[in-house]
Amino acid sequence: MKVTLESSDGQVFTVDKEVAELSVIIKEMLVIEQANQDHPIPLLNVGAVELAKVIEYCEHHRNDPTIDDDEDYDSRKKPIEMDDWDKQFTIVNKEMMFELILAANSMQVKPLLHLGCRYAADIVKRMSPTEIRDLFQIDDDFTPEEQDKIEWEKQWTKL
Amino acid sequence: MRRSTRLVEKAAASTISLATTEAAEAAETAKGVSSSVKGSSKRQTKIGTEPVAKVDAKAKAKAKTKAKAKANTSTKTKQAVVPARKRKLASDDDDDDDDGVEVKHEPDMTVHKRGKAAPKERSHAKKKQKISTRTGEDDLASVEGLMIESETPLTPESAATAATATQKEKKTRAVRKKKQTTDSVLEAGSEAGDTQVASKPKRNRTISTKRKGKMTDSQNTEDSHPNDITRLSLPVNRTDPCAVLPTEVWHQILSLLPLSKVTGLSLVSKTWLDGTRAFPAWKIICETHKLGMPKLKYRSYMALVCSRSFWICDKCHSYTTGRGNVSEIPLKVANEDDDEFTWLLCHACRLNYYRRYPEEVRDDEEEEWQRKKITKTNAQSIYHLSDDQLSGLYYDERRNPYYRSGYPMRLYNRHAVQKRALRIHAGWVGIDASTEGIARKRSAAFRLREEGFKRKNAKASSRKRKTGQQQQEQTTTEGQSQDESQGESQSQSQGQSESQGQSQSQSEGQSESQGQSQTTGENQQQQEGLWIKTEDQAQTLVQAPLQEVVVND
Numbered sequence: 001m002k003v004t005l006e007s008s009d010g011q012v013f014t015v016d017k018e019v020a021e022l023s024v025i026i027k028e029m030l031v032i033e034q035a036n037q038d039h040p041i042p043l044l045n046v047g048a049v050e051l052a053k054v055i056e057y058c059e060h061h062r063n064d065p066t067i068d069d070d071e072d073y074d075s076r077k078k079p080i081e082m083d084d085w086d087k088q089f090t091i092v093n094k095e096m097m098f099e100l101i102l103a104a105n106s107m108q109v110k111p112l113l114h115l116g117c118r119y120a121a122d123i124v125k126r127m128s129p130t131e132i133r134d135l136f137q138i139d140d141d142f143t144p145e146e147q148d149k150i151e152w153e154k155q156w157t158k159l
Numbered sequence: 160m161r162r163s164t165r166l167v168e169k170a171a172a173s174t175i176s177l178a179t180t181e182a183a184e185a186a187e188t189a190k191g192v193s194s195s196v197k198g199s200s201k202r203q204t205k206i207g208t209e210p211v212a213k214v215d216a217k218a219k220a221k222a223k224t225k226a227k228a229k230a231n232t233s234t235k236t237k238q239a240v241v242p243a244r245k246r247k248l249a250s251d252d253d254d255d256d257d258d259g260v261e262v263k264h265e266p267d268m269t270v271h272k273r274g275k276a277a278p279k280e281r282s283h284a285k286k287k288q289k290i291s292t293r294t295g296e297d298d299l300a301s302v303e304g305l306m307i308e309s310e311t312p313l314t315p316e317s318a319a320t321a322a323t324a325t326q327k328e329k330k331t332r333a334v335r336k337k338k339q340t341t342d343s344v345l346e347a348g349s350e351a352g353d354t355q356v357a358s359k360p361k362r363n364r365t366i367s368t369k370r371k372g373k374m375t376d377s378q379n380t381e382d383s384h385p386n387d388i389t390r391l392s393l394p395v396n397r398t399d400p401c402a403v404l405p406t407e408v409w410h411q412i413l414s415l416l417p418l419s420k421v422t423g424l425s426l427v428s429k430t431w432l433d434g435t436r437a438f439p440a441w442k443i444i445c446e447t448h449k450l451g452m453p454k455l456k457y458r459s460y461m462a463l464v465c466s467r468s469f470w471i472c473d474k475c476h477s478y479t480t481g482r483g484n485v486s487e488i489p490l491k492v493a494n495e496d497d498d499e500f501t502w503l504l505c506h507a508c509r510l511n512y513y514r515r516y517p518e519e520v521r522d523d524e525e526e527e528w529q530r531k532k533i534t535k536t537n538a539q540s541i542y543h544l545s546d547d548q549l550s551g552l553y554y555d556e557r558r559n560p561y562y563r564s565g566y567p568m569r570l571y572n573r574h575a576v577q578k579r580a581l582r583i584h585a586g587w588v589g590i591d592a593s594t595e596g597i598a599r600k601r602s603a604a605f606r607l608r609e610e611g612f613k614r615k616n617a618k619a620s621s622r623k624r625k626t627g628q629q630q631q632e633q634t635t636t637e638g639q640s641q642d643e644s645q646g647e648s649q650s651q652s653q654g655q656s657e658s659q660g661q662s663q664s665q666s667e668g669q670s671e672s673q674g675q676s677q678t679t680g681e682n683q684q685q686q687e688g689l690w691i692k693t694e695d696q697a698q699t700l701v702q703a704p705l706q707e708v709v710v711n712d
Contacts, residue, residue, distance in 0.1 A: 098403050105408050117408065120400050121415035125500055129426040136398045138428050150426055 003030065004040035005055075011048040012040050015055055022058040024108035043107065049096075050103040057112050060085060064111065082115070090119045094136075401427075401434045413438050417473035417502045422465055436461050440476060448478035456612065466608070469601040472505035479505055481598040485543070486589030488598050509585035518586055520577040532570040542580035543593040552579060 003020040021027040101116035425435040441460035457463040472489045481488035487506040493499040559565035
């Protein structure tokens with residue numbers, strides 16, 4: 001069974017129902033509007049490029065076991081293993097990845113959202129504040145006094 | 160003519176019966192018309208007669224030239240009104256054919272008296288102009304209507320209509336005043352609102368709005384907050400994840416990082432600082448482990464958690480001080496799940512971790528027998544194991560090498576002991592931590608930090624105290640100098656004999672002021688024990704005695 005998805009640009013994508021149901025939002029919409037499955041499902045917050053990427057991810061992970069509880073996705077308890085395909089999938093520029101995260105968040109594709117968050121966390125993790133500022137082109141808007149104050153606050157793992 | 164005057168008188172009477180001041184004014188104006196008509200009739204004889212159409216044309220031309228200052232709308236209405244009135248006056252007058260003369264004076268006088276009425280007329284015209292400029296196009300029609308009614312020839316009906324017209328005009332004026340007041344209030348409100356943003360450029364804007372004419376409230380409010388648009392249209396850095404991503408997603412990203420790293424991210428920018436401080440984990444940690452509430456010392460939950468950072472696990476956010484077992488405190492582990500990124504893991508988390516990634520036993524000893532066997536004493540000292548913890552392990556008993564009559568020596572399998580130690584202390588990290596006494600060091604560091612905070616506060620308070628004392632000294636010296644100067648001036652004005660007494664009083668005054676300064680000093684000393692929170696408080700403490708001194712002088 002096929003489902004039609006419409007991006008915010010007006011582009012229409014036809015995908016299998018299994019693939020589309022990886023998104024919690026689409027799954028719920030399909031349950032509510034069983035009669036109107038012929039009409040395209042509008043995704044107002046997702047552009048065509050991002051939607052294509054999301055569909056690509058969902059098609060690859062269509063056979064993965066579905067996870068309903070949020071607790072299972074707590075990485076602190078059960079970290080998700082990234083396979084090689086996922087690692088290849090995440091090789092995109094930063095802006096695109098953030099757009100993908102936003103798309104996954106709006107469509108509630110939890111594995112993709114978690115993958116995106118993991119990607120963002122990995123970027124940030126090994127960098128000093130100065131390096132992060134350089135990477136994301138952020139201005140340092142702290143005064144020296146404020147910086148000292150925060151430094152004093154975060155005397156973390158000195159030993 | 161007579162008929163017209165009679166009618167006018169009747170009209171005046173009828174207007175008086177209406178008992179309104181407006182009607183009385185209308186009657187006066189009607190009289191003025193009659194007088195003007197009389198005057199005009201005299202001149203008409205000299206000038207002669209002219210056809211009505213020509214008169215109209217002339218009147219139009221003169222009206223245009225004379226009423227330059229008037230607004231275009233008002234002139235149009237007058238031009239429209241004049242011929243009608245002329246015709247009426249002509250019909251009233253039996254002998255009069257010379258309406259043109261009357262028309263000559265029409266634009267100037269219309270229905271008012273000459274001389275006295277002219278300034279009123281001018282002022283009225285000015286008012287009209289003002290009205291026409293103030294009000295918008297929507298109000299123009301009503302204003303024109305009023306003008307037409309006021310300029311119609313005076314009959315009893317017209318007088319009544321004039322009275323009603325004046326009433327209407329009053330009403331409209333009242334409405335206009337109300338509108339103006341509301342506008343001014345709105346403008347004032349908008350100004351008051353803008354003072355927070357920018358005070359100076361706002362005034363010009365309000366003046367300009369007045370000049371422009373009537374403005375709707377929405378327009379006013381829109382104009383009054385120009386910075387709102389700029390605020391909204393501030394460019395968002397699309398590459399900044401903290402700015403782009405929603406809060407819940409940002410918190411999800413932070414949850415994938417160790418807490419120590421999250422605190423490190425707060426140094427990137429103010430946005431990131433806010434984002435990290437809003438991370439809900441800080442509050443949850445404080446509430447679950449009863450670490451207290453953010454107050455003066457630690458002003459956020461994040462700061463509060465950071466103060467106890469040594470005992471909080473990065474993964475499960477548990478709080479362990481390691482009083483029972485030293486190795487229970489969170490210790491650094493290179494997490495293989497996270498590309499060997501360092502996490503501060505508690506005992507339970509470390510055990511879970513090493514179950515998945517078991518550590519190898521060590522063969523550090525040089526001699527072979529030592530690699531295989533270990534005595535009980537060494538096992539206890541090196542691996543920090545108690546008798547109970549060693550129970551259940553296989554050991555060989557040998558005769559005591561030092562004392563034959565002593566207890567036999569127990570030799571444990573070293574690897575078995577190591578494995579037991581690794582399980583009990585949750586990895587080599589735990590064993591090393593217990594040997595190095597990291598828990599003690601951390602508690603010492605925590606105490607040092609607390610003392611440092613106290614010292615910091617003490618320095619700040621001492622600085623404030625010093626500044627307060629200096630200011631107080633200054634005030635006392637000023638008070639003394641004032642006493643002296645006043646005393647001198649008084650002594651100059653009075654005689655020498657009195658000056659001695661004055662000097663005595665002066666000295667008394669000085670002694671009083673000194674006494675007061677002493678009392679204020681005592682107050683200050685009393686206040687020294689208190690915590691001076693702000694500079695304002697310090698200033699008030701200093702200023703209070705100064706006021707007292709001035710009053711007594």
